[in-house]
Amino acid sequence: MPEEPGDFALVIGINHYPLYGTKGRPLKGAIRDAQMMFEWLTDKTRGGGLPPEHCHLILSSLDTVNPPQPRKDKIDDALTQIWEQAEQARKRGVQPRRFYFYFSGHGQAIGPDDVALCMANWARNREAAALSFRKYLNLVQECLPFGEVVILLDCCRSRKINARAQESELTCPMPRDEAGRTQVFLAYATEFQSEAFEGGLPPLVEDDEPIVHGHFTEALLAALKGGAARPEGGVAASSLWSYLDKVVPRIAKRHQHMQKPRIVPFSVPPGDPGEPVFGTAPRRADVDVKFVFTPKRQGPIKLEGPTLEVICEEETTSADWVKTLPIGSYLLTDQGTGETLSVILQATEGEFRVEF
Amino acid sequence: MSSSEKKESLKGRFHIAVVNHQGEQSFDTKITVYDGWDEFLKAGQGEVGLELPRGLYTVRAERAGMHWEKVIRHEADTRETIQEPLRVSATPVFDTATTHEYYANPSIKWSLTDTRPPIGDPNESMGRLFLFLRTPSQEQYRDENLGANLRLLNSQGELLSDFATGDSIKDDQGFLAFSARAERGLYILRHEGEEPREVPLYVYPELNTQVFLVYNRGLRFETAKIFLPSINFAFSPQDRFTQVADAALTTLQQGGDFFPEDAMNKLLIGKFEDPMLGFLGAHLLLRQKSLDESYLWMVIQNLKELVSSSPDFQALEIMACERLGRALPLRPFDQPPMLRPGLEAVLRLSNEYPELVPEKGLVECIATRLYVDSPWTSWNLTGICEQLYGEKGILDEVWLASDWLATYLKDAIQDKIKWKGEIDLKELARQVGVPTNLVVNMYEALGGSSLVDRLQEWGDDFKKISGIGPAFESALKNMGIRTYEDLAQLGEDKIEEVSSALGRFANRLLEGDWVNQAKNLLSDAFQETGDE
Numbered sequence: 009m010p011e012e013p014g015d016f017a018l019v020i021g022i023n024h025y026p027l028y029g030t031k032g033r034p035l036k037g038a039i040r041d042a043q044m045m046f047e048w049l050t051d052k053t054r055g056g057g058l059p060p061e062h063c064h065l066i067l068s069s070l071d072t073v074n075p076p077q078p079r080k081d082k083i084d085d086a087l088t089q090i091w092e093q094a095e096q097a098r099k100r101g102v103q104p105r106r107f108y109f110y111f112s113g114h115g116q117a118i119g120p121d122d123v124a125l126c127m128a129n130w131a132r133n134r135e136a137a138a139l140s141f142r143k144y145l146n147l148v149q150e151c152l153p154f155g156e157v158v159i160l161l162d163c164c165r166s167r168k169i170n171a172r173a174q175e176s177e178l179t180c181p182m183p184r185d186e187a188g189r190t191q192v193f194l195a196y197a198t199e200f201q202s203e204a205f206e207g208g209l210p211p212l213v214e215d216d217e218p219i220v221h222g223h224f225t226e227a228l229l230a231a232l233k234g235g236a237a238r239p240e241g242g243v244a245a246s247s248l249w250s251y252l253d254k255v256v257p258r259i260a261k262r263h264q265h266m267q268k269p270r271i272v273p274f275s276v277p278p279g280d281p282g283e284p285v286f287g288t289a290p291r292r293a294d295v296d297v298k299f300v301f302t303p304k305r306q307g308p309i310k311l312e313g314p315t316l317e318v319i320c321e322e323e324t325t326s327a328d329w330v331k332t333l334p335i336g337s338y339l340l341t342d343q344g345t346g347e348t349l350s351v352i353l354q355a356t357e358g359e360f361r362v363e364f
Numbered sequence: 365m366s367s368s369e370k371k372e373s374l375k376g377r378f379h380i381a382v383v384n385h386q387g388e389q390s391f392d393t394k395i396t397v398y399d400g401w402d403e404f405l406k407a408g409q410g411e412v413g414l415e416l417p418r419g420l421y422t423v424r425a426e427r428a429g430m431h432w433e434k435v436i437r438h439e440a441d442t443r444e445t446i447q448e449p450l451r452v453s454a455t456p457v458f459d460t461a462t463t464h465e466y467y468a469n470p471s472i473k474w475s476l477t478d479t480r481p482p483i484g485d486p487n488e489s490m491g492r493l494f495l496f497l498r499t500p501s502q503e504q505y506r507d508e509n510l511g512a513n514l515r516l517l518n519s520q521g522e523l524l525s526d527f528a529t530g531d532s533i534k535d536d537q538g539f540l541a542f543s544a545r546a547e548r549g550l551y552i553l554r555h556e557g558e559e560p561r562e563v564p565l566y567v568y569p570e571l572n573t574q575v576f577l578v579y580n581r582g583l584r585f586e587t588a589k590i591f592l593p594s595i596n597f598a599f600s601p602q603d604r605f606t607q608v609a610d611a612a613l614t615t616l617q618q619g620g621d622f623f624p625e626d627a628m629n630k631l632l633i634g635k636f637e638d639p640m641l642g643f644l645g646a647h648l649l650l651r652q653k654s655l656d657e658s659y660l661w662m663v664i665q666n667l668k669e670l671v672s673s674s675p676d677f678q679a680l681e682i683m684a685c686e687r688l689g690r691a692l693p694l695r696p697f698d699q700p701p702m703l704r705p706g707l708e709a710v711l712r713l714s715n716e717y718p719e720l721v722p723e724k725g726l727v728e729c730i731a732t733r734l735y736v737d738s739p740w741t742s743w744n745l746t747g748i749c750e751q752l753y754g755e756k757g758i759l760d761e762v763w764l765a766s767d768w769l770a771t772y773l774k775d776a777i778q779d780k781i782k783w784k785g786e787i788d789l790k791e792l793a794r795q796v797g798v799p800t801n802l803v804v805n806m807y808e809a810l811g812g813s814s815l816v817d818r819l820q821e822w823g824d825d826f827k828k829i830s831g832i833g834p835a836f837e838s839a840l841k842n843m844g845i846r847t848y849e850d851l852a853q854l855g856e857d858k859i860e861e862v863s864s865a866l867g868r869f870a871n872r873l874l875e876g877d878w879v880n881q882a883k884n885l886l887s888d889a890f891q892e893t894g895d896e
Contacts, residue, residue, distance in 0.1 A: 081779065120618075132768065134768060134771050135768040135772070136771075136776070136795075136796055137775070166737070167736040167737050168735060168736070168737045169735060169736065169744075171736070172768075172772065172795075172796040172797070174776070174779075174795060175795065177779055177780075177783035177785060178783075199618070201617060201618050201737075250404060254398070257431060257433075258433070266431075268431060312420070313400070313420075314399070314400020314401055314419055314420055315400060315418065315419045315420075316418050316419055316420065316437065316439075334401070335401065335402060336400045336420075337398075337400045337402065337420035337421070337422055337435050339437060350434075350435030351435075352402060352422060352433075352435065
């Protein structure tokens, strides 16, 4: 895929919240998720194709806990640079096309249409140390020269206290002429008044630490890397929407959580030639699965596929089954006990594990 | 087998219908069907019918924020009736997952039976205050005292009840009931536990203020449901009005702007039996994008006849006037509405009409301390509000030091200085949704224009750092290092530059560990009041 010189991104991942509660309330996967999003955005073979200098990655780190960073002014500084870069690109004849904004960290709902994105210095006596996502979006729509804006927010939208959030210090004297025509794709990790969760995936190397992702970003990355791709490659905005809507609750359920994303899609109809497409990843058709059997199994075990075709039927259940199967629904039946387990296989990072 | 091949297989009827607890079809449940390759097939409300080849199909059911999925094996003819996803509610009505007869029956009984003598001088027209606390189920009851740390206060902050035995009924199945006739007025339900909170409750003549709360390892105020039926109406778990009001509260809390027409009509007809239904219906009407203006105004006028003195009605009236472009009735709010959207509208409008929120009154003092996890107004009881009850109207140093508003103002002013923006207190108040007066008073209490000068010219007091006196402070500030944060963030290059500028005292910065001292001061400043 060619580079997308007209695309820009601001990617924020905050694990460190030393003052969020009495003992702080750190997250485990926000930085990793932001880094993986950055990697996808700057991947010129199958990902977003952004020039690395167009993709601004802001992460919290232990070195900056005291004083906690990033804070709002760092975001405004990055946005200022993006604005300048976009204007320079335009002067070079490259029309700024798309702006991605990804946030992974603590969030609090301000209302059904706005979220306070908490900065690392958020504290009970600094309740306003947060960005109003809506006010920042308004700024981007009104002032920055992008035709498409993609907002991905992997954070809670719950409300215990009355969240306060600030607008950017940046402004423009007049909204640009095209302001009302900006296309916006907005994906919240969870419904209004609800929490977004993190969960561990099995480590890629045995005995290693589990890989922690936000459920939303786990589904998002799987979708962008081919899970939601069109047959001809690339992920259409409507496919991304339906994939997240379907898969985030399933991932959450595997971790005993309840989470459903809320997505406001582009106004371009699905299938329209003008529908925005993300990346060029080929459609991911298969997934590696490991079936692990507990001592409760009597067997024989039968595995049926999407059309009820028998894929496997074996007497013994002592060994794990390792298979590569098309994405879809499967039914395991222990013919000894009569127990069944249905499984919906999804594209995932690493191996999909099923315990029966 | 590919998708196209499977279409050629023999097809059979695949029909899914959803029913509620009474066996009636549940049209407020959305059903979505996916094929075995996880591709979307069809969606419908309450039922879905398709002709499908044999295979595995996934059915997803969604209702009131609850959802589940089920994979169904379809051989030839599949007709399944599935139960609607049950919602969760503090009210023991029968369309929820948390209703049990052992809670429903006592709630019926105690909603009309006194557990203690009347509050105030008994008279015929007195209202009633009924509180029902319970665990999600009796299995989840761990012998806790559900009323521990709970107090009922009058509007002056005087204790009326601590829900001890004799005042309330407690049961080993995990409920506490409190029921008493009470004179009209504002009462405060205070919880002094780990998460202190106060909730305003109003009692009206001849109405029964019914409050339901769940106790699950602590009182879950976010689950609270409050109704205002007539004094002679017992709570009814079967009552469709109550069920609809319960669902309306969930919609209000979730910020929804859609409520089924049939349910809306029930609410608005029901307001004559229970004004709370009217309040809820009017709030939901106001959220609709397309509004029947005459209908809204009729509802407002009806409510005016029922409860014109209620802060909830008065808040609705100004919201309706704003929406309809009429002149706002600018009555001061001495007491807050029970429904939080009403209070939030009052606070928002007070930015333009300061007279709505009296200075140093209850509404002003709770404005910076609201909880927002419930559709009901509630606030953290620390600081100013406690003082308001004691010495009315005092803004003291403790509050100034601990309140987030002071920190916000300082941060915002520093940002304005950095970005060369104008300091507009009204705009700063609007941004965080608090009355302008409160911000102006806070600004003055922090030093007014001298605060700006201090932040602009001098920043933090570096003399708190061991080894820094007035001369070093002045030197650092002349180099643009004005705050603890500036000092704490000095990188290696900058340290070298600053050290060099200090001439013969070049070693002082590193030897005196000024950067770490600044970090510690910054950290202390956060942690002094950084309580969760």
